[in-house]
Amino acid sequence: xxxxxxxxxxxxxxxxxxxxxxxxxxxxxxxxxxxxxxxxxxxxxxxxxxxxxxxxxxxxxxxxxxxxxxxxxxxxxxxxxxxxxxxxxxxxxxxxxxxxxxxxxxxxxxxxxxxxxxxxxxxxxxxxxxxxxxxxxxxxxxxxxxxxxxxxxxxxxxxxxxxxxxxxxxxxxxxxxxx
Amino acid sequence: xxxxxxxxxxxxxxxxxxxxxxxxxxxxxxxxxxxxxxxxxxxxxxxxxxxxxxxxxxxxxxxxxxxxxxxxxxxxxxxxxxxxxxxxxxxxxxxxxxxxxxxxxxxxxxxxxxxxxxxxxxxxxxxxxxxxxxxxxxxxxxxxxxxxxxxxxxxxxxxxxxxxxxxxxxxxxxxxxxxxxxxxxxxxxxxxxxxxxxxxxxxxxxxxxxxxxxxxxxxxxxxxxxxxxxxxxxxxxxxxxxxxxxxxxxxxxxxxxxxxxxxxxxxxxxxxxxxxxxxxxxxxxxxxxxxxxxxxxxxxxxxxxxxxxxxxxxxxxxxxxxxxxxxxxxxxxxxxxxxxxxxxxxxxxxxxxxxxxxxxxxxxxxxxxxxxxxxxxxxxxxxxxxxxxxxxxxxxxxxxxxxxxxxxxxxxxxxxxxxxxxxxxxxxxxxxxxxxxxxxxxxxxxxxxxxxxxxxxxxxxxxxxxxxxxx
Numbered sequence: 001x002x003x004x005x006x007x008x009x010x011x012x013x014x015x016x017x018x019x020x021x022x023x024x025x026x027x028x029x030x031x032x033x034x035x036x037x038x039x040x041x042x043x044x045x046x047x048x049x050x051x052x053x054x055x056x057x058x059x060x061x062x063x064x065x066x067x068x069x070x071x072x073x074x075x076x077x078x079x080x081x082x083x084x085x086x087x088x089x090x091x092x093x094x095x096x097x098x099x100x101x102x103x104x105x106x107x108x109x110x111x112x113x114x115x116x117x118x119x120x121x122x123x124x125x126x127x128x129x130x131x132x133x134x135x136x137x138x139x140x141x142x143x144x145x146x147x148x149x150x151x152x153x154x155x156x157x158x159x160x161x162x163x164x165x166x167x168x169x170x171x172x173x174x175x176x177x178x179x
Numbered sequence: 180x181x182x183x184x185x186x187x188x189x190x191x192x193x194x195x196x197x198x199x200x201x202x203x204x205x206x207x208x209x210x211x212x213x214x215x216x217x218x219x220x221x222x223x224x225x226x227x228x229x230x231x232x233x234x235x236x237x238x239x240x241x242x243x244x245x246x247x248x249x250x251x252x253x254x255x256x257x258x259x260x261x262x263x264x265x266x267x268x269x270x271x272x273x274x275x276x277x278x279x280x281x282x283x284x285x286x287x288x289x290x291x292x293x294x295x296x297x298x299x300x301x302x303x304x305x306x307x308x309x310x311x312x313x314x315x316x317x318x319x320x321x322x323x324x325x326x327x328x329x330x331x332x333x334x335x336x337x338x339x340x341x342x343x344x345x346x347x348x349x350x351x352x353x354x355x356x357x358x359x360x361x362x363x364x365x366x367x368x369x370x371x372x373x374x375x376x377x378x379x380x381x382x383x384x385x386x387x388x389x390x391x392x393x394x395x396x397x398x399x400x401x402x403x404x405x406x407x408x409x410x411x412x413x414x415x416x417x418x419x420x421x422x423x424x425x426x427x428x429x430x431x432x433x434x435x436x437x438x439x440x441x442x443x444x445x446x447x448x449x450x451x452x453x454x455x456x457x458x459x460x461x462x463x464x465x466x467x468x469x470x471x472x473x474x475x476x477x478x479x480x481x482x483x484x485x486x487x488x489x490x491x492x493x494x495x496x497x498x499x500x501x502x503x504x505x506x507x508x509x510x511x512x513x514x515x516x517x518x519x520x521x522x523x524x525x526x527x528x529x530x531x532x533x534x535x536x537x538x539x540x541x542x543x544x545x546x547x548x549x550x551x552x553x554x555x556x557x558x559x560x561x562x563x564x565x566x567x568x569x570x571x572x573x574x575x576x577x578x579x580x581x582x583x584x585x586x587x588x589x590x591x592x593x594x595x596x597x598x599x600x601x602x603x604x605x606x607x608x609x610x611x612x613x614x615x616x617x618x619x620x621x622x623x624x625x626x627x628x629x630x631x632x633x634x635x636x637x638x639x640x641x642x643x644x645x646x647x648x649x650x
Binding site (some may be wrong): 104142 | 213214215218339345346347348349350351352353355356359360363366367370371373374378381382385386397398401402403404405406407408409410411412413414415416419420423424426427430434437633634635637638642643644645646647
């Protein structure tokens, strides 16, 4: 089992600190880095230069498939496989069973959204080098952290650590990944 | 259209001297609590030793729930005849209880979804518990139609599944729409609740000492690691789920009301039913949220997180929706008179002055009169009194469904077939026990899952502002 450097982590104590530090990391041109915050910090996605989330695509796919599923089951069951006359209404119409399409649209769109959140975040992932950092649990409590990964082309252990110190980070630590 | 010639120099002199009044907003978390205090407070509830009162409540809840168990076992082994259903009232307590419980659930979705879209930050401290309430209320609601089908082992015929009779459900029936609405509602509520909990489960996992806790919360947290790139997708997903749940919650009680409005019975066949049912559902749900949260606030000392501001807001929503319900009651009477249909007029006069007048006036007293007390701030500030009024709301909303169901069926078109509906002891036991089932589920929730969303509560304190909180 060899050990490989994963990246360098630094801690920040307040929300404005991590916000301004993120802007500087973004402007320094790093590609593979991330911030860790106990709650979603308002506007941090722009400070980090993140793109708009892809989750809505999954919601749309889920919603459309729900609507089409509704259409197909009502047509197949009440008009094709076992035509049923009830109250003089047509065998199939997009109007009367609309609540069924509607509910199935919402149901599958919700599954699409949750699944999309997991897919775009590459979760579940039960093992990650950061979990081995002794203070990592604080990122869910009251401490903000920034990690610059070693696979970033601009990563250089000494210079990146200095850069993190300039940003105001404390507890600057090198994280290793077991392989 | 006026041509704009204004520029800054033209500004009337008085405007430069005006100082806008600074409106004091009450803080959502009192006493300047910091992030760490919030984590410790909410995780502490789950991590502390099981309190004695919890066991006492759990045993009492199990005892209560056993009434439902006995009621259902007796029903299944004997037949639906053990309920008080008889011509002409073949829809009795089962549908009343079903609508009652489903309605209670609606406040949870309203708080988590509608208030999220309306950017109401005060929802954060109550949304988790309210969503849990939604799910447990749907569980209780589902029991009644499930067992009302008689041969419960055929209940799966409700779903469009292939069966040996080669027949399919009838999609023209509002009852079949209800199957889709309620099962979608239950499922989406669970998804929303779970997704909201993932970051908090991660915090509990990181704090866990015992091995089973590490595994339990570890598996449920899905490896969440508070990454800002994850939060970006997570927030988008949360917003979308809120956007999906809003039309869902409105549609569920609308479709429940179609169960009635789709029939040709006087008193049921009205177009006011969907909005009236939705307003009533939100009203009863907020009543139940107050009934549950006020004791929890006292027991766990959550006064800094669940402030008087929160209680005021909930009371005002109860007041607003209670007034809407009162308006709907009076509008039903007006339309019955204005519509000049003698059956319709009779149905409503009979509700207020007929054989079920006692139930009607309990309903009006609890639903229309008692919430009006919330106009007064001294009543909203009196927590025990708020709790008592919330109980009245719960009682009143049960009676509303009873009045709608029983009066219209018992006295329909042919006086020769009129009757008087009374529940049997089996009806009463089965309903009484669902409060025990609800309590068991809620107590387990309190013991094992975070009562309030940590991340969202932290988000609303001043220290969460990335631009400093001095301006």
